Amino acid sequence: MFSKSCEYGLRAVIFIAEQSTLQTKVGLKTIASAINSPEAFTAKILQILTRNNIVTSIKGPYGGFMIEEYRLKEITLSEIVQILDGDKIYTGCGLGLKQCDDKSPCPLHFKFIEIRNNLKKMLEENTLHDILFTDTEKNVFWLKT
Amino acid sequence: MFSKSCEYGLRAVIFIAEQSTLQTKVGLKTIASAINSPEAFTAKILQILTRNNIVTSIKGPYGGFMIEEYRLKEITLSEIVQILDGDKIYTGCGLGLKQCDDKSPCPLHFKFIEIRNNLKKMLEENTLHDILFTDTEKNVFWLKT
DNA sequence: CTAATAAAGGATAAAAAGATCCTTTTATAT
DNA sequence: ATATAAAAGGATCTTTTTATCCTTTATTAG
Ligand code: FES
Ligand code: FES
16 A cells, blocks of 8 residues: 555654654654664655654754654644655556546546545544544554564 | 556456457457557566466467456456455555554554455455446546556 | 467566665764 | 764665566467
């Protein structure tokens, strides 16, 4: 569904968000080890997310990554996916045709866009805050993998 | 959503199916040009689909690819996707974690599997026959891209 | 039987995605 | 000021995906 970059990115952001609610800034090593991702590659992804104002980075000793409290209710999963994977997933044809619209639908079009739009809706409707506080178990259990 | 192989594969199969309902066998060149895909690459994909009994191939002069009439109501989109892209799309975690089940859900799990299951359901419910004869316009208009 | 045609399959190449390494910049504590 | 810690960024490498080329195998018409 998502690229590896996007998967790591989402995991990293959720982890940083989690720690930010605890007023804790986290460094690259901590993040990579927590979400089980390659360190240098994760660094690249965090650079992109920093440039796009999803996370805030602080250089130097005692530096690290964090997300401002007020941003947690603004940032949606959709934005993160959009930044890392582009919007092919939101607008692209299921069969890979260049055009995808109701005027020139491929044989899968109407069935496919229903799924695609549900995905889009789900990602747009969920902010980081939602993800953190709708987690049924309310823990960091998922980090174990 | 799907890999390029899978996109070409689905397009090829739908095209062959369409032609098969007209009792027409089609060759590689015709297929690749109709669905706008690279010829040699399409050949590889058709080999896989032949090995997996989705399409029937006939070698030699007057040869080509076809799908038996009775198979049109048996073959689902799901099978084709499964053959070409595996089942990561049906069972994989949205965040790329190794395990995905209700017992150790990631923060996206319950929202994600809903989408994933809808996609799976849609692909499983639609046979080639369905795709060909539910096409609102009932033409090959979509081939133009 | 032979020539021609078309798919199968092996080998290779190109492009993209995933991943690593090393140097530079910025900030902090002492 | 200096040493140190951490992110930023450039260069490079690896793996996977996408794509091409060429040889082999099977089939058919004449
Ligand atoms: S045209 Fe193919 S999904 Fe819209
Ligand atoms: S565990 Fe992540 S989607 Fe199921």
